[in-house]
Structure formats: C-alpha cells, structure tokens
Amino acid sequence: xxxxxxxxxxxxxxxxxxxxxxxxxxxxxxxxxxxxxxxxxxxxxxxxxxxxxxxxxxxxxxxxxxxxxxxxxxxxxxxxxxxxxxxxxxxxxxxxxxxxxxxxxxxxxxxxxxxxxxxxxxxxxxxxxxxxxxxxxxxxxxxxxxxxxxxxxxxxxxxxxxxxxxxxxxxxxxxxxxxxxxxxxxxxxxxxxxxxxxxxxxxxxxxxxxxxxxxxxxxxxxxxxxxxxxxxxxxxxxxxxxxxxxxxxxxxxxxxxxxxxxxxxxxxxxxxxxxxxxxxxxxxxxxxxxxxxxxxxxxxxxxxxxxxxxxxxxxxxxxxxxxxxxxxxxxxxxxxxxxxxxxxxxxxxxxxxxxxxxxxxxxxxxxxxxxxxxxxxxxxxxxxxxxxxxxxxxxxxxxxxxxxxxxxxxxxxxxxxxxxxxxxxxxxxxxxxxxxxxxxxxxxxxxxxxxxxxxxxxxxxxxxxxxxxxxxxxxxxxxxxxxxxxxxxxxxxxxxxxxxxxxxxxxxxxxxxxxxxxxxxxxxxxxxxxxxxxxxxxxxxxxxxxxxxxxxxxxxxxxxxxxxxxxxxxxxxxxxxxxxxxxxxxxxxxxxxxxxxxxxxxxxxxxxxxxxxxxxxxxxxxxxxxxxxxxxxxxxxxxxxxxxxxxxxxxxxxxxxxxxxxxxxxxxxxxxxxxxxxxxxxxxxxxxxxxxxxxxxxxxxxxxxxxxxxxxxxxxxxxxxxxxxxxxxxxxxxxxxxxxxxxxxxxxxxxxxxxxxxxxxx
Numbered sequence: 001x002x003x004x005x006x007x008x009x010x011x012x013x014x015x016x017x018x019x020x021x022x023x024x025x026x027x028x029x030x031x032x033x034x035x036x037x038x039x040x041x042x043x044x045x046x047x048x049x050x051x052x053x054x055x056x057x058x059x060x061x062x063x064x065x066x067x068x069x070x071x072x073x074x075x076x077x078x079x080x081x082x083x084x085x086x087x088x089x090x091x092x093x094x095x096x097x098x099x100x101x102x103x104x105x106x107x108x109x110x111x112x113x114x115x116x117x118x119x120x121x122x123x124x125x126x127x128x129x130x131x132x133x134x135x136x137x138x139x140x141x142x143x144x145x146x147x148x149x150x151x152x153x154x155x156x157x158x159x160x161x162x163x164x165x166x167x168x169x170x171x172x173x174x175x176x177x178x179x180x181x182x183x184x185x186x187x188x189x190x191x192x193x194x195x196x197x198x199x200x201x202x203x204x205x206x207x208x209x210x211x212x213x214x215x216x217x218x219x220x221x222x223x224x225x226x227x228x229x230x231x232x233x234x235x236x237x238x239x240x241x242x243x244x245x246x247x248x249x250x251x252x253x254x255x256x257x258x259x260x261x262x263x264x265x266x267x268x269x270x271x272x273x274x275x276x277x278x279x280x281x282x283x284x285x286x287x288x289x290x291x292x293x294x295x296x297x298x299x300x301x302x303x304x305x306x307x308x309x310x311x312x313x314x315x316x317x318x319x320x321x322x323x324x325x326x327x328x329x330x331x332x333x334x335x336x337x338x339x340x341x342x343x344x345x346x347x348x349x350x351x352x353x354x355x356x357x358x359x360x361x362x363x364x365x366x367x368x369x370x371x372x373x374x375x376x377x378x379x380x381x382x383x384x385x386x387x388x389x390x391x392x393x394x395x396x397x398x399x400x401x402x403x404x405x406x407x408x409x410x411x412x413x414x415x416x417x418x419x420x421x422x423x424x425x426x427x428x429x430x431x432x433x434x435x436x437x438x439x440x441x442x443x444x445x446x447x448x449x450x451x452x453x454x455x456x457x458x459x460x461x462x463x464x465x466x467x468x469x470x471x472x473x474x475x476x477x478x479x480x481x482x483x484x485x486x487x488x489x490x491x492x493x494x495x496x497x498x499x500x501x502x503x504x505x506x507x508x509x510x511x512x513x514x515x516x517x518x519x520x521x522x523x524x525x526x527x528x529x530x531x532x533x534x535x536x537x538x539x540x541x542x543x544x545x546x547x548x549x550x551x552x553x554x555x556x557x558x559x560x561x562x563x564x565x566x567x568x569x570x571x572x573x574x575x576x577x578x579x580x581x582x583x584x585x586x587x588x589x590x591x592x593x594x595x596x597x598x599x600x601x602x603x604x605x606x607x608x609x610x611x612x613x614x615x616x617x618x619x620x621x622x623x624x625x626x627x628x629x630x631x632x633x634x635x636x637x638x639x640x641x642x643x644x645x646x647x648x649x650x651x652x653x654x655x656x657x658x659x660x661x662x663x664x665x666x667x668x669x670x671x672x673x674x675x676x677x678x679x680x681x682x683x684x685x686x687x688x689x690x691x692x693x694x695x696x697x698x699x700x701x702x703x704x705x706x707x708x709x710x711x712x713x714x715x716x717x718x719x720x721x722x723x724x725x726x727x728x729x730x731x732x733x734x735x736x737x738x739x740x741x742x743x744x745x746x747x748x749x750x751x752x753x754x755x756x757x758x759x760x761x762x
Contacts, residue, residue, distance in 0.1 A: 036067060104126055107119045113400075119139075134159075140156045160173075172204060202231055206228050270300070293310040327343045357378075373402075376398040376407060429442050447483070490517050491521070498510075549566045549586070580600075580603035583599050597620045672685065684702065688719055703716060721757070722752070730757065737754060
C-alpha cells in the first residue's frame, strides 16, 4: 500500500513523540517519585500493606532512595513489623545521616525493644541537633522511664510540654509517668488536660477511661469509652476497651453481647468483625473462638488475617488435619508466606516431627533472621528434641527481638523452674506481670520463685495477688500448699491442697499434695485411704493409680499391689512414661530384673524420646556386665539429650570398664562432673577415669569424696583401695580392703583388691 507524503511525515512525528514519552517513563527519578507518591496515598488511607509495596518498588528503582526507605519503615511500624522497621530506619540513616526524623523513630523503636544503650546514642545526637523538638524530649522521657529513672523522665516530659504546651500526647505521657509514681491526682489532672486539648481524640478519651478503670471508678470509665465510641464510630478499638471494662466488672456475658452487636457495625472492617473472635481467644474460650472464625472464614474467604487466625485456632484445638489443609492452600498460593511456613512448623511440632519443624523454621529464619515467632517455635522444636540449651537460646532470641512475646517468656520461666534458678524465674515472672498485669500466672510464678528463695512473706503476697486475679485457679491453691509445706505448716498445707483438688478433682498434683501432707503428719493409712477414695470417684485417672501405687510400694512394701496399680495406669494411658518407669522400678525391686528390663525396652519403643527408659535399661545391663548393650542404651539417651550428665557419666564408666578410649571417657566424665558437682557417682566416675590415666593422686581425692558421701558403697571403697595401692600407700589400701570385705565379702572385687595390695608388698 502506498503512503502519501504528508501521511508519512505524520507517522514519523507520532513515532518520535512515542519515543519521547517512553523515555520519560523510563526516567528512574520520575518512576521512583511516582512509586513514592502512590505509597504515600495508600498510607494516608491506612492501607499500609499496599503502601509498603509501592515504597519497595521505589527502592528497587533506587536502592539509595532515603525517603522511600523511611516511608517503608513507617509502614512497617504501622504493621508492627519491628525487624523491618529497624532495618529500614537504619538504612535511612546510613544513606542520610541528618535524617533526624528517622533517628527519632529509631530511638523510640529501640526503647520499645528495651535496647536502651543503643537508643541513647540517637537521643544524645537529637538533643544536640534538635533542641527545640518536643518529640525528642518525649522520647528521652520514655528512655528514662525504661531505666526506672522517674525523676529524669518527669523532667523531660515537662521540657516537652514547655516546647509544645498544646500537645495532648505529651500530657498523656506525663500522666502515665505520674501513674507510675502513684501520683494519682496529678495523673488524673494530666489525663483530663489531654482530653480538654483534644475532646474527640480517642486515645486521650480511652486513656482517661483506662485510668478510671484501674482506680475502680467503673461508671466514669464507661462514660469515657462511650464518648470515644461516639467520637470515632468507625474505629473498633474503643469498643474493645468497653468490652474489657465489662470483663473487669465481672460481666462477661454483657461484654460478649456488646461485641456481638458491635460486629454488625463493621461488615467490611476486618478489625471490627474480628473483635468477637478476639474476645473469645483472649478469654481462652478456644472452642467458641474457633466456631466464630469458622463463620468469619465463610463470610470473608479472601481476608488473609481471618484465614491465618483460623488456622492458628485449628492448631490450638488439635484439629491438625483441618489446619494443615488450609495452611497448604496458603503455601500453594504464596510459597514465601512466612506465617504459613511458621504454622507448618508448628503443625510438625504437634505431630511429633520436630526434626522436620527445625528444617522448616530454619528456612524461615534464613530469609528473616529477626522473626521472633519463628525463633519461639524453633525453641519448641528443639525442646521436643531434648536439646534444652538450643531451645533456651531460641526463646531468648525471641524475647530479644520482641519483648512482648508472652509465650516465650513463659517458656523461659519453665526453663528457670526446671533448672532450679529462682532468680531467673523471678525475672521472667516480672516480665509476664508487666506484659499481662491482669493475668494470674505472672504473680503465681513470682510466688514460686520466692518460695524457692525462702522469702515466704513475699511469696504469700504474690500467691494471693494471683488469687485476686483468678479466685478459682487450682494452681494457685497448689502453690499456696507448697508455701505452707515449706514452712512446716502441714495442716494448713493440706487444706490448701484440698482446695486445689476441690476445684480440679482430676488433678494428680493436688491429690499428691494432700497425700504428702498426710505422710508428713505420720498418717500413711489415711493417705492410702484418701487415694483410694479419690480413685473410686475417678477410676480412669492414670495419675491417681500411680500415686496409690507409689504409696503401696513405699509405705506398705506391697510390691504386688503397687505393680497392679502401675499396670492399670499404663492400660489407661499407653503413652504414660511415668507409669512404665515405676512399673519397671517395682519389678526390679521384687527381683524380676529381666521383666523390668523388658518394661524399659517396651517403654523406649512407645515413647522413644523419654530418656529415663534408656538410663534405667542401661543400669540393668551394667549390673549384668553386658557392657555393649549398656553402651548402646546410654548412647541413645545422648542422641536425645547430648548434654545429659547422667548418660554422659554412665557411658564414660562403661567405656572404662570395656577398655574403650580413655581420653573420650575422661572428657565425658568431666562433662558429667561439671553438671553434677555434688554427685558421688560423678566423683567416682571421674576418679576412675583419672585412675585409668594413671593420675592416682587426683583419683584418690575424688574417690574419697564419693566414699564420704556414701560410706557403705562397696564399689566406691574398692576404687579408693585400688588407687591407694597403685599410689604405693599400702596401709590405706589394706584399710580399704578390710572395708570392702566387710561390705561385700563374696564380691570378685575383693580378690582384685587383695591382689593389688599384695603387689605393693612385692
């Protein structure tokens, strides 16, 4: 087709124009600015995830675009993505050191994370560079408050108010500090001033309402919360405050109904229609929460927050298959979704696949090493694998990154409790109290710590504070009983244990407390009768059968009766390791060693991660001098718990008896000794290792320590005699020979020691 001359020139012009336009759109400065402005529009509408995407797009265009990094940090703060916020604020300052707004936000973030030393560097710079910025003094006031320097904190808040006397936020911060100092009248005046300056500021209204609630002035609190609701009808948070007030007034039904009605006002607001489900979850009504979220998921299938919360609830209520199905859908659509990968790890933990969970969670942490929730779940996985040191390290990482993770705090409290570390337990309890002042468990854990420290008056105070928060908590009465037992008040302790049992009739711990009090009051028959009575009411309680079996074994020497109870406990609960352990113990005590061994081996098949079975089976093999099988059992125990001192000690001894590598055995014996410094067994084993290394003086010192603690232990005396003989101390060696002959005259050890003594003479 021919093209006319004029038309051809027109086409060329259009092409040139298209080229110019394309060139403009490819200008990186234009593109990054458009992304930034688009992100800011999303941000202003509260669409923070969408805003974050646009800010990231701007950064992809120009990785040194400081303002895009800063705006991304602000979006991350809104989304409570603290590690991302920290990273982006740090990057902003790296690119633009004089970006003082980023310095201030980073200082506030560091204060939130209790990294006070790091925060102070930024605050010192800000005070120098921006001495007239009220926000700087507000931040430094929060820093001093975190350092428990209330006087300095108050002084800085006053400085902030001098610079900006019309700031509601500054008055709110001042009021919080005054509350901390129990300056109640001054705090109320400051809260009121904040409301006066901003009558429709919901945070100010809710803060004053919270103050009245804390002070027990419930009608005034309700009035403030209703004013906040009226001032911001589209904001769900004031309604949650009113619901929490109803809970504080012991009106859970009214709170539930209020939230049910409020939910109707937020048909398209995720935070609003999720309030009722959150209420159920917060009050540990997991079944109701799960039902509510099942309904929400049907109504809002595209709401990813709803879907993820529903998955979490399905996991918590042990509906693992349902949780896995939904979670797999999320992973299929979004393979890099970290929440879904963490849920996958959690599901693996709950189905006994801890090794798989470690791999899943390590992949998450490789991409996001500051993911506190992943660290917490990783700790659970390592704990299930028996690696308590790694578990603790992961939980400490979790609270370092996010100090508000209460479950990680509780896990660390459990570590301290298991370790017998009352100071560590008290520290974690204080953190739990600070995070959840209305919950009972922080006060109870602190009470347990004080019992261990023998600070009984303080323990009593914390336990009763726990009971004030939850008057029907059987665990609190149980600890009250423990406190009274520690003080020798056995009758009072028994009453407390009975109160725990009345509130939880199926509690083996509570019944165990009642029985212990009976025994300490020299009433074994009453204890047995009490156990039988409780068991008659709850015949399917395996723990009760174990308690009765223990009483029969220890108090009546009724081994047959005890064995029957332990067998019954096992029949009721095939996974009850305690039942099988005690069954093996009673079988061994009545001389049925082979039967006991089979019980332990069966137990290790049923619960392969319970190391007690391997330790007990190993001891029986040792008694038979079957060193190979003993070694295998101890090695299995160490595969589960690599630092277990008993397994290390026993394996070291077996290796020495077997003629194994002395240096390896010596190292293992040292490991055991470090963890069991007061154990005569660890002293004897390390002494035996020194003996085999021909370091007889060190061996003698350890053997003497073992004999001092267990004078009638023939083996310890035998080892000491051999060491004396090898060291040329004939008189002492003969003295030990006489002692071993007296303790165990027919033992082959007598002949060995007599031979060693004879060789000295030669």
